[in-house]
Amino acid sequence: MRTKLEACLDAINRVVLGKEPQVRLALACLLAKGHLLLEDLPGMGKTTLSHALAKILGLSFQRIQFTSDLLPGDILGTSVFDKDSGQFVFHPGPVFAELVLADEINRATPKSQSALLEAMEEGQVTIEGATRPLPEPFFVIATQNPVSQGGTFALPESQLDRFLMRLSLGYPAKAAEKALLLGEARRELLPKLDPLLDHAELAALQAEVSRVRASDALVDYVLRLVEATRSQAQFAWGLSPRASLALLAAARAWAYLAGRDYVIPEDVQAVLGAVVGHRLRERADATGHGGGTLVQWLLREVPAL
Amino acid sequence: MSTPQALPRVALTWLLVAQALAILPHFLHVPLWLAGFWLACVTWRVQAFRMKVGYPGPTAKIALVAVAAAGAYVSRGTLIGLDGGVVLLIAAFILKMVEMRSRRDGLVLVFLGFFVVVTSYLFDDSIATALYSLLPVTALLAALIGLQQSPGAVVRPQATLRLAGQLLLQALPLMLLLFVFFPRMEPLWSLPVPDKKGITGLSDNMSPGDVAELSQSTELVFRARFEGPLPPRRDLYWRALTLEHYDGRRWSQGYAAQGYGAPPAWRRQGNPLRYSVVMQPTAKPWLFGLDVAETDRDDVRQMSDFRLQRRRPVDRALLYQVTSWPQAPREVNAAPQGMRRALQLPSAGNPRTRAWAEDLRARYPATPDLVKAVLAHFRQEPYVYTLHPGEGGADDIDQFLFETRRGFCAHYAGAMAFVLRVAGIPARVVAGYQGGEPNAAGNYIQVRQFDAHAWVEYWQPDTGWVSADPTFQVSPERIEQGLEEALAKEGTFLEDSPLSPLRYRNLGWLNELRMTWDNLNYGWQRWVLGYQGEQQLAFLQRWFGAVDGRVFALSLVGGVGLAFAVVALFLFKPWVRLRDPQQRAFRDFEILLARQGLRRHPGEGPRDFARRAAAALPRQAAAIDAFAHLFEAQRYAGEPAASQALRDALKAVRRALPWRPGVSSS
Numbered sequence: 001m002r003t004k005l006e007a008c009l010d011a012i013n014r015v016v017l018g019k020e021p022q023v024r025l026a027l028a029c030l031l032a033k034g035h036l037l038l039e040d041l042p043g044m045g046k047t048t049l050s051h052a053l054a055k056i057l058g059l060s061f062q063r064i065q066f067t068s069d070l071l072p073g074d075i076l077g078t079s080v081f082d083k084d085s086g087q088f089v090f091h092p093g094p095v096f097a098e099l100v101l102a103d104e105i106n107r108a109t110p111k112s113q114s115a116l117l118e119a120m121e122e123g124q125v126t127i128e129g130a131t132r133p134l135p136e137p138f139f140v141i142a143t144q145n146p147v148s149q150g151g152t153f154a155l156p157e158s159q160l161d162r163f164l165m166r167l168s169l170g171y172p173a174k175a176a177e178k179a180l181l182l183g184e185a186r187r188e189l190l191p192k193l194d195p196l197l198d199h200a201e202l203a204a205l206q207a208e209v210s211r212v213r214a215s216d217a218l219v220d221y222v223l224r225l226v227e228a229t230r231s232q233a234q235f236a237w238g239l240s241p242r243a244s245l246a247l248l249a250a251a252r253a254w255a256y257l258a259g260r261d262y263v264i265p266e267d268v269q270a271v272l273g274a275v276v277g278h279r280l281r282e283r284a285d286a287t288g289h290g291g292g293t294l295v296q297w298l299l300r301e302v303p304a305l
Numbered sequence: 306m307s308t309p310q311a312l313p314r315v316a317l318t319w320l321l322v323a324q325a326l327a328i329l330p331h332f333l334h335v336p337l338w339l340a341g342f343w344l345a346c347v348t349w350r351v352q353a354f355r356m357k358v359g360y361p362g363p364t365a366k367i368a369l370v371a372v373a374a375a376g377a378y379v380s381r382g383t384l385i386g387l388d389g390g391v392v393l394l395i396a397a398f399i400l401k402m403v404e405m406r407s408r409r410d411g412l413v414l415v416f417l418g419f420f421v422v423v424t425s426y427l428f429d430d431s432i433a434t435a436l437y438s439l440l441p442v443t444a445l446l447a448a449l450i451g452l453q454q455s456p457g458a459v460v461r462p463q464a465t466l467r468l469a470g471q472l473l474l475q476a477l478p479l480m481l482l483l484f485v486f487f488p489r490m491e492p493l494w495s496l497p498v499p500d501k502k503g504i505t506g507l508s509d510n511m512s513p514g515d516v517a518e519l520s521q522s523t524e525l526v527f528r529a530r531f532e533g534p535l536p537p538r539r540d541l542y543w544r545a546l547t548l549e550h551y552d553g554r555r556w557s558q559g560y561a562a563q564g565y566g567a568p569p570a571w572r573r574q575g576n577p578l579r580y581s582v583v584m585q586p587t588a589k590p591w592l593f594g595l596d597v598a599e600t601d602r603d604d605v606r607q608m609s610d611f612r613l614q615r616r617r618p619v620d621r622a623l624l625y626q627v628t629s630w631p632q633a634p635r636e637v638n639a640a641p642q643g644m645r646r647a648l649q650l651p652s653a654g655n656p657r658t659r660a661w662a663e664d665l666r667a668r669y670p671a672t673p674d675l676v677k678a679v680l681a682h683f684r685q686e687p688y689v690y691t692l693h694p695g696e697g698g699a700d701d702i703d704q705f706l707f708e709t710r711r712g713f714c715a716h717y718a719g720a721m722a723f724v725l726r727v728a729g730i731p732a733r734v735v736a737g738y739q740g741g742e743p744n745a746a747g748n749y750i751q752v753r754q755f756d757a758h759a760w761v762e763y764w765q766p767d768t769g770w771v772s773a774d775p776t777f778q779v780s781p782e783r784i785e786q787g788l789e790e791a792l793a794k795e796g797t798f799l800e801d802s803p804l805s806p807l808r809y810r811n812l813g814w815l816n817e818l819r820m821t822w823d824n825l826n827y828g829w830q831r832w833v834l835g836y837q838g839e840q841q842l843a844f845l846q847r848w849f850g851a852v853d854g855r856v857f858a859l860s861l862v863g864g865v866g867l868a869f870a871v872v873a874l875f876l877f878k879p880w881v882r883l884r885d886p887q888q889r890a891f892r893d894f895e896i897l898l899a900r901q902g903l904r905r906h907p908g909e910g911p912r913d914f915a916r917r918a919a920a921a922l923p924r925q926a927a928a929i930d931a932f933a934h935l936f937e938a939q940r941y942a943g944e945p946a947a948s949q950a951l952r953d954a955l956k957a958v959r960r961a962l963p964w965r966p967g968v969s970s971s
Contacts (some may be wrong), residue, residue, distance in 0.1 A: 215943055261942075264937055267910065302907070305911060
């Protein structure tokens with residue numbers, strides 16, 4: 001199974017050049033059954049990465065382009081009157097796919113955003129009184145432009161919390177960008193990707209990940225980290241229990257990807273920035289964005305042993 | 306050129322505040338141009354921080370220093386000595402502020418500031434000054450903390466101040482410990498007393514006007530606390546010195562009395578009075594006491610005229626214990642020839658007084674009768690006790706006795722001593738203080754300058770010296786109730802100081818407030834400033850039994866060591882053992898590697914650390930990896946805990962490592 005995972009990583013890395021750590025984190029996120037938020041400037045490869053992931057994992061893929069006039073019905077679907085049968089027939093919206101790419105999620109109004117975010121949390125949608133389950137597995141990869149850019153509605157903290165990880169791709173290294181410029185267009189490579197996993201295999205992987213051992217000593221470390229965010233003065237607020245669960249789940253997936261069946265502190269540290277960065281604010285700058293320096297502080301000061 | 310480390314904004318803020326607070330009390334005695342100088346320099350510094358003006362160049366610096374030195378010289382007349390020195394110090398403190406650009410300059414400024422705070426104690430050591438100095442010290446600490454911030458950091462001044470306050474509070478126990486135990490050393494050299502020209506007080510010669518001048522001053526002279534009940538006010542004649550030489554105008558201390566003659570003969574008799582005195586600095590060597598006084602101090606002796614004299618002038622508050630024997634006969638058996646000094650008179654002058662005295666002598670051959678007659682004269686004739694006696698002329702005693710009949714204690718005492726001397730009775734003027742204001746709250750008496758008094762003592766064979774107070778005959782209120790009552794009719798009590806609280810003694814609450822404040826100050830002087838030398842030794846002996854110097858020094862060192870040990874225990878908590886054997890093994894592993902200069906950061910995981918260590922010590926990499934593997938397996942992978950295996954792996958690491966730090970085994 002692990003060899004297959006390695007193959008998946010290689011395949012994605014051939015499409016998204018020079019972003020091995022982010023690709024690995026993204027895969028870990030999906031293995032931990034979490035939703036992923038990609039935040040970066042336009043044109044950094046966010047969509048390509050999501051596409052590649054969907055392809056490789058063999059998931060049905062839908063893309064919703066969020067705009068300011070997007071309505072909840074455009075996401076969830078609507079009932080339309082069918083003349084022939086004389087009944088309303090439900091037409092499912094794009095959210096009924098296994099992997100949903102919510103592109104530029106922060107360009108839509110909060111009303112439309114929350115339609116998707118509710119679906120993410122519940123695993124089902126309720127339309128016109130009927131509750132309809134979403135497919136299993138169900139992943140959302142949302143991308144957003146940096147908050148500072150015009151025409152954006154920033155996601156509130158309560159909704160940011162629902163994403164297991166937030167990743168930022170960043171500018172590619174020089175060599176990677178050169179390869180990018182010399183090679184084929186990335187979008188053209190995507191259709192050539194073959195699924196490497198099927199649904200059963202993915203479910204098995206996810207089950208295995210959740211069985212990765214987290215010893216007492218390791219859980220203590222996670223608790224120390226969480227406790228530090230709650231007691232230290234520079235944190236505007238502490239991490240929620242959902243965040244500590246997310247941290248442990250992501251660390252398990254990371255350990256599994258590293259070929260281990262137990263978690264070590266280094267696994268927690270590897271995923272810490274992606275998992276808690278969007279959940280923390282500095283007290284001095286509570287409305288600001290990102291807890292990068294806070295994460296650095298946690299990595300440096302909280303005793304790992 | 307490397308740019309020096311710039312100053313953080315918060316440090317500059319606190320330095321400015323601290324400088325203002327540290328200089329402020331000095332403005333009571335430094336020339337006022339320093340205030341202007343300071344304002345100009347502060348403005349310059351602030352503008353330099355805002356990058357509106359540049360820092361002073363070399364020429365400007367030299368010019369500023371020259372201006373400051375010249376200013377100090379012009380206003381003080383010298384650059385040497387305490388007065389000029391303090392002016393120079395403050396000028397330097399101000400100038401350093403302008404020049405300050407780097408963190409190092411800031412540190413120099415902070416330490417200069419502490420020194421300036423300390424120098425203010427040389428001028429005033431009252432409780433108010435001591436409490437006030439906490440303000441500049443806190444501000445200086447805040448500046449010191451601010452200097453440690455990185456220049457770009459946005460730190461609010463309040464945060465630094467809070468930390469400084471905490472530091473000060475934490476230093477409090479240490480401060481108390483040092484106060485109690487630190488040995489007070491006598492200064493190696495005596496600092497010239499700052500500007501005692503301004504201090505009013507008795508001097509070693511007296512013309513009648515001098516005492517009248519003193520009576521305008523409310524300044525405290527000393528406080529005395531009696532064991533047992535306070536003696537009645539009319540018995541409180543505090544002797545300071547005697548004036549034996551009369552030159553026709555002034556009474557002054559006799560030459561003989563100034564030297565260290567043989568101590569006078571006297572006999573203890575009657576019930577002694579025991580009391581302790583805390584006197585304010587006078588810049589004079591004499592101490593105050595009721596007749597006949599003995600003290601406990603080694604550096605004080607009784608002089609030939611029964612006054613107490615210290616080896617050095619009293620240049621700061623002094624505490625001493627006195628035992629007085631009021632009924633003791635003094636120099637009863639002295640030879641009459643020895644009293645010639647007390648009969649000295651100018652060859653001419655005051656003819657009417659001389660004639661009157663000789664007439665008295667003829668009428669009253671016995672000395673007691675004659676003295677009684679003189680006192681009766683003052684009582685019966687219309688003499689007036691006043692602070693405005695008018696100017697005396699050439700024969701001022703004649704004028705006083707037969708024409709104006711208005712005078713102050715010095716007039717009466719001088720005239721009476723003169724009359725007695727003409728009549729052949731050895732007599733002299735005693736200068737000192739009379740009475741004092743009882744403080745009910747503290748059960749002590751406070752004596753102020755306006756209690757200054759002069760009276761007479763005369764000698765006769767078989768009786769010795771006897772005191773007599775002509776003022777009592779003229780104005781008994783002065784002796785029994787005090788100056789205010791004596792001047793009640795005239796209304797001249799403290800006429801030059803309308804705001805003095807002493808004038809409003811009839812206001813109950815104000816008086817109580819004044820008494821309480823005075824009691825506080827008394828306690829400060831008695832227990833804090835007076836706690837040195839013998840007081841300290843006596844205190845320590847009361848607590849720890851008899852100790853000699855060596856034992857004391859040893860226990861001091863031991864005590865300080867103990868204090869540090871307690872702090873160290875508190876900090877490191879060695880009793881908190883790591884109960885987990887895995888963690889203990891890993892800590893030992895860390896200690897081993899720390900000897901090789903490899904320290905684990907708190908946030909560094911065991912695998913990362915082992916990898917780093919293995920990269921730094923490639924020869925021992927195998928052993929290090931083996932240990933790290935074992936540790937990880939037991940701690941995280943759920944393998945059963947086997948501390949022996951860990952210990953063995955650790956031993957392997959220890960063996961693989963060179964035994965001496967920094968030397969790799971080859």
